[in-house]
Amino acid sequence: QTVVTQEPSFxxxxxxxxxxTCGLSSGSVSTNYYPSWxxxxxxxxxxxxxxxxxxxxxxxxxxxxxxxxxNKAALxxxxxxxxxxxxxxxxxxxxxGPVVFGGxxxxxxx
Amino acid sequence: QVQLVESGxxxxxxxxxxxxxxxxxxxxxxxxxxxxVRQAPGKGLEWVALISYDGSNYYYADSVKGRFTISRDNSxxxxxxxxxxxxxxxxxxxxxxxxxxxxxxxxDVWGKGTTVTVSS
Numbered sequence: 001q002t003v004v005t006q007e008p009s010f011x012x013x014x015x016x017x018x019x020x021t022c023g024l025s026s027g028s029v030s031t032n033y034y035p036s037w038x039x040x041x042x043x044x045x046x047x048x049x050x051x052x053x054x055x056x057x058x059x060x061x062x063x064x065x066x067x068x069x070x071n072k073a074a075l076x077x078x079x080x081x082x083x084x085x086x087x088x089x090x091x092x093x094x095x096x097g098p099v100v101f102g103g104x105x106x107x108x109x110x
Numbered sequence: 111q112v113q114l115v116e117s118g119x120x121x122x123x124x125x126x127x128x129x130x131x132x133x134x135x136x137x138x139x140x141x142x143x144x145x146x147v148r149q150a151p152g153k154g155l156e157w158v159a160l161i162s163y164d165g166s167n168y169y170y171a172d173s174v175k176g177r178f179t180i181s182r183d184n185s186x187x188x189x190x191x192x193x194x195x196x197x198x199x200x201x202x203x204x205x206x207x208x209x210x211x212x213x214x215x216x217x218d219v220w221g222k223g224t225t226v227t228v229s230s
Contacts, residue, residue: 034215034216036217038155038217045205045221045222045223046155046205046207046217047220048219048220051218055214089154091217093211097169098145099145101147101156101157103154
């Protein structure tokens with residue numbers, strides 16, 4: 001069974017830069033998995049940030065960027081702000097069927 | 111504007127059934143696959159079911175296979191999730207999400223969710 005791995009938690013200082021990653025329990029993440037990233041604050045629905053590795057969804061500030069770093073997908077937040085404090089989920093597309101969600105990263109800005 | 115609105119959640123006893131709905135508006139519903147995604151209290155997101163744009167193909171997470179049925183009525187722009195034999199572990203917020211593909215594969219529009227609580 002495919003497991004998508006994310007850091008459980010991360011912290012960043014206001015104005016700082018942080019990179020969250022998304023890996024596979026077995027193998028490497030490539031653009032063929034069309035990695036996407038979603039932001040969720042408590043009590044709210046997820047918000048789409050990035051799709052197809054590095055394409056920002058409409059209205060998403062360019063402080064958010066996606067990439068492949070080594071064997072993982074990555075979400076980089078530059079100039080972190082207080083309202084970036086959220087949970088971030090990575091999703092990978094599997095051509096054998098539906099997607100797989102990562103366990104999420106809880107980002108703290110302090 | 112593009113919108114998804116879930117309904118049908120509530121407090122239900124174990125073993126009972128529930129039918130969730132997701133009303134779509136602002137886009138051509140019949141052109142898109144649709145997901146149900148749930149989130150148990152304090153837990154991460156978990157995909158539950160996927161249905162193709164025309165309803166001819168569907169997939170279920172192993173955790174719900176045999177108990178959940180996804181369906182859609184394209185004439186009424188509505189997605190459904192029939193949940194049978196409810197268990198405590200089905201307690202969650204259930205979101206519907208629009209699935210974009212091919213060429214790009216992601217969920218681009220989400221509803222606000224409907225809460226299902228399984229309790230005696």
